[in-house]
Amino acid sequence: MAKKSRRKGKGKDVDPLSKPVNPPADPELAALREEKILPIIAKLRDAAVISRSQASSDVARIVGDEKCRKLLLREQIVHIILRETLTDPSLQSRAAGWTILRNLTLEENPDFCIHLYRLDILAMMQYASQMVSEVLSGNEKPFIKTTKTEKYCIREIYTSLAPLAESLATASDEIKEAITSRPAIIKLLCQLATSPDVEEDGAANALEALWRMSEDNQSLVELLLSDDETRIYKHLGSTQTSSVFPRAICSSAVLHSIYGQMGWHDKNPGPKGETEVTNLQILAKAIKGTNLEEALCDRGDRWQRRLTLLEVALEVLASIATTYQEVILDDSKSEGPTEPAPGRVGTKEDFDEEMADERDEWNGFSDDDEMMVDEKEHPRPGSGQVPYGDEDDMDMDDIAADMDIVTGQIDEGVDQKLSDLPTLEGLFQILPDIVRLAIGSWRGEERDVDGIESMRKNAIDAINNIAWTASTLDLEDPQYEDIAQQWRPLAKMLWKKVVSAILNSGTDDISLASMATGIAWAVSKSIGGAVPFSGQEHKCFIALFKLLSNTNLNPEEEASDDLTDPFQHPGVKCIGVVGQLARDPNRLDINKELFDFLLETSLDSTTRPAEMIEALNQIMEIYADEDNPSEKIFWEKEKVLGRLEDAHARGRKSVKTVDRRKEPELRERGDETLMNLFRFIKYKTKHRPKDS
Incomplete structure (x- = not known):
């Protein structure tokens, strides 16, 4: 009698840190590993707090270099940070650990973010967010009275958590939903956006993360609208008009996502008259105030940050144009006749029914791999076997009506009155x-300026969307003459x-x-x-x-x-x-x-x-x-x-x-x-x- 085969038990997960890492075959990389990477890794796991903190800061500085970054990843730097650095008693080490993860997500592709998500990074972000929120809230002592070192570390953590949340959310919809369900992370982002103790760039980072996360995210939009603790929605409106460049642009971006998700526009404004008009005014101000010539002589962090925010403004403008195009199309449909116009088929079902016999004639659309109707019995149009005039009993008026359907020239009697289009x-x-x-x-000559080419492509994308929104209207219709007069010189x-x-x-x-x-x-x-x-x-x-x-x-x-x-x-x-x-x-x-x-x-x-x-x-x-x-x-x-x-x-x-x-x-x-x-x-x- 045959023996029963034993089922192998589930193997234990191998600890990534226990596996030896082979040196790279490339001599240059091998030398770099020995001289720079291995000493930093050793210090990162040193018993001395000062050594660990210094090593964390060193790693944060070198991850921007591709060769160093790839070598660090080979040495399992991510597992070291998650297991040891982020749980380090030293606040400075933890701050550097979050900076490392932020920089890695910015440098690597979205797959890296998915990898972090599978390593349960959100649980650690939740814990860190709670800690930062408590410090900012001043439950024990006001944030302004904390030590200089503590202030620095807290700022390092929250300026890392916000971009990290943004990178993770844009990597996949599943991660976006998972972050939305973590209340501590959302609370911290709202707190950063509204707290007077947070500097402009920190608030802008948080708003940028909220913008990305609120796109097509009804759950988060409802949370923002109903938040009574930070009153983020009310704050967004006041920030637009009273704040400086970074926070104003990012506030407009978040408001655009909210308006789009709630369906608020010229024809259906929000409860307080909210439309995209105010957003456009803020974005226009930011774009008008940009001088690209500065980029040729100033390539520092200040310019790069401004260039990034300019890309945000252009991306929001492109999205506003696309959303408004849908508004125009939907408005045209809603004002159309409920009954089909004379001579025109009213619905697709009516059209299919009318064409049933003709569909058999040319037999073009069976799901089967082979045609089931012989062309001798059902000739295609113009094959010469059957004169067109004898194909059916359609008279000249019917054929003319068909041509109207084909070319879209029939007048449906739709009176599209879009007299007030402030967004357009x-x-x-x-x-x-x-x-x-x-x-x-x-x-x-300008392609070597970091970010200029990307920003200009965003500008062209916005131009494209605005042009297509204008083309949605029938500008030959007399009711649109005023808009046509404004658009023609712009189009030329x-x-x-x-x-x-x-x-x-x-x-x-x-x-x-x-x-x-x-x-x-x-x-x-x-x-x-x-x-x-x-x-x-x-x-x-x-x-x-x-x-x-x-x-x-x-x-x-x-x-x-x-x-x-x-x-x-x-x-x-x-x-x-x-x-x-x-x-x-x-x-x-x-x-x-x-x-x-x-x-x-x-x-x-x-x-x-x-x-x-x-x-x-x-x-x-x-x-x-x-x-x-x-x-x-x-x-x-x-x-x-x-x-x-x-x-x-x-x-x-x-x-x-x-x-x-x-x-x-x-x-x-x-x-x-x-x-x-x-x-x-x-x-x-x-x-x-x-x-x-």
């Missing part, structure tokens, strides 16, 4: 100053000073070129034929698209938001700009070049599905205008109809490769685009250009 007006007013910060980001300035300047710089920075393309698309969409188009910019967009098609991006670029969302990919932006320019008055040779690019892109088997979808949508928009001279000249000459039929067939294959479970939006939009293209081809077969 505030964004317009601050835009020239943001452009001033952005227009040098491609100048090589963006095209000349930002878009053209970046394109003409010959930059090899794909991220920068992508942001410029996004701005160009928004500008051309919002002001149409008023774009100051020189006749050459389109070549840059086409060249960028081809470059992206033939370039393998590095992991950081692949992980960016522009590449994780297929419709935000730089290639899609290039197609969007080209399509918009093709609709505006241009020379016929330029329009032909633009249209050929769009059609070739939609037919290319290597085109990404999102790019193919955008190209087809742009083509339909261009040729929906029956007065477009390009249509009358090129339709028959270039055999556009036949090429669109080929694009429809190519599109079906491309969309079928998209898994609707993994990428539901991409699949849905692909299905919708091909359905619209089916109707478009049908309509254009019966309504060929009159003058062709």
Whole structure:
């Protein structure tokens, strides 16, 4: 009889500090380890308090050096700090330990923060926060009467805890929720933000942490609004207008998160009339008061801190613009008709039901791997087997109504009255100053200034978001004439000073070129034929698209938001700009070049599905205008109809490769685009250009 196999018991966790650390193979690193790292580690674990305190301070100073930092991590410095330094009787040692952890999280990637979280760093932060809160509260004696050394150590601890909390919270949503559930940590951050005994930078650090943690965090926002002990919410409002640069900017950032989470804006202000207008005024003041020339002669800590806060201001401005774009869109929907306009399908379900028979005809969207309907029985549109006029019993009015649905030209009777838009007006007013910060980001002589390039990219990102918010409004509608008059000169300035300047710089920075393309698309969409188009910019967009098609991006670029969302990919932006320019008055040779690019892109088997979808949508928009001279000249000459039929067939294959479970939006939009293209081809077969 076979013996039962013994189940191995759970092995004991190996103590990381008990394992010997092998020296690095690199002779230089091995020498550095022997000369500098090992002596510090030995002193850090010395029995003498003075030695431990001195070693902790030494470690805090050298973690900024990458080689030293990596060697310290090899020597298990994190475990030493968590087990020994942070529990040291010496307050000075503990303060240095928190400084080390703060610096490590700032230098290392988010995975390091997750590693700390798994080592239960929050429990130690909770304990340290309680200790600092008690000292600041002055329960035993006022903080101002503590010794000079104690003041220094307490400040070292809280100026480390706040950035540490921020780094941990931004590493993952799980950690953010875990910190929110630790009342002592939240209380300390609120206390730092409101206490008169805390210096400006310490308060700004705490506010910055609260800002990051309150983004998409309803629980924390409710805690801040209901806090009766520190009255943090009331303090934020008063700090904005009475405080100096650091605290005012960070207070505006926290208030922006609160307003966004609570849904307070121009159309739905808070209980005391709270909107983003005051935030915009504070941020505008900070940006107007910034002189970038100082960066070329002052690279000290003071300037670097100011540059960091300027990035915060620009990031908040970009977020305000995005949030307000959603407000405009939601307001448009809420003021729309409850019943479908005449001639238009009211809901997606109605639309699907109406199209059920036609969907069977072209059979493009089964989840099965193979098409189940024979094309001989159900020919695709334009295949020549069945004349379009005999495909169904739709009359001319029905087909015309379909075209209205495809191109979005039907009047829904929506009266969008946005007569009072102070937030949008505030964004317009601050835009020239943001452009001033952005227009040098491609100048090589300034790239060596720490933080300048990052700050300027934040400025370009804010410009992009403001431009897209403006493009959300139909500025050709007479009710928006006042806003249009303010926006047109700003949009032209963006095209000349930002878009053209970046394109003409010959930059090899794909991220920068992508942001410029996004701005160009928004500008051309919002002001149409008023774009100051020189006749050459389109070549840059086409060249960028081809470059992206033939370039393998590095992991950081692949992980960016522009590449994780297929419709935000730089290639899609290039197609969007080209399509918009093709609709505006241009020379016929330029329009032909633009249209050929769009059609070739939609037919290319290597085109990404999102790019193919955008190209087809742009083509339909261009040729929906029956007065477009390009249509009358090129339709028959270039055999556009036949090429669109080929694009429809190519599109079906491309969309079928998209898994609707993994990428539901991409699949849905692909299905919708091909359905619209089916109707478009049908309509254009019966309504060929009159003058062709």
